[in-house]
Amino acid sequence: MPDAEGHPDRGEMELGKVLAALADPLRRSVVRELAAAPDGTARTCSSFALPVSKATVTHHFRVLREAGLVRQVDRGNSRMATLRRSDIEQRFPGLLALLAAEPTA
């Protein structure tokens, strides 16, 4: 069962939810940036400078969190997001490479 924050366990991560989460270009950009950063990198939602309202940013991160792609934790006054890299790689091998290789034209 997902925890109180909506994070599914690795074994609960569903490909359909993951693909739906990644169908959105802004959500894909968040995952791609985190995947390109050193493992364990933690960033605030606002650090991604998504060109949408704060409520929409919150929505996008909820979708990513509930799909199992990112983990969000509170640190002091900030809410930080990390990529669930090893969970993603073990559950859906090749997915992060597919995103990293997205054609630009």
Next chain:
Amino acid sequence: MPDAEGHPDRGEMELGKVLAALADPLRRSVVRELAAAPDGTARTCSSFALPVSKATVTHHFRVLREAGLVRQVDRGNSRMATLRRSDIEQRFPGLLALLAAEPTA
């Protein structure tokens, strides 16, 4: 530019549209079945026995076609669907393997 039937060229295939198409379990099952069959296998839409109305089947195949995942051609009185396997593999390496390996639990 996509052709009159809505088939994009390989270079026009977009990851966002492909992921959105594959977020649906029925569409994913169509691609998975075609990918597991010998290359070039052509099937009618009805042969997949999707548990939805004919109009919905038509909709699902349009989404797959417009994403570039399947090609639909008329043969005699039948409309046949084939997987655009080499286009998919070249544009999005690893995608078909990811679908084939979808966890069942």
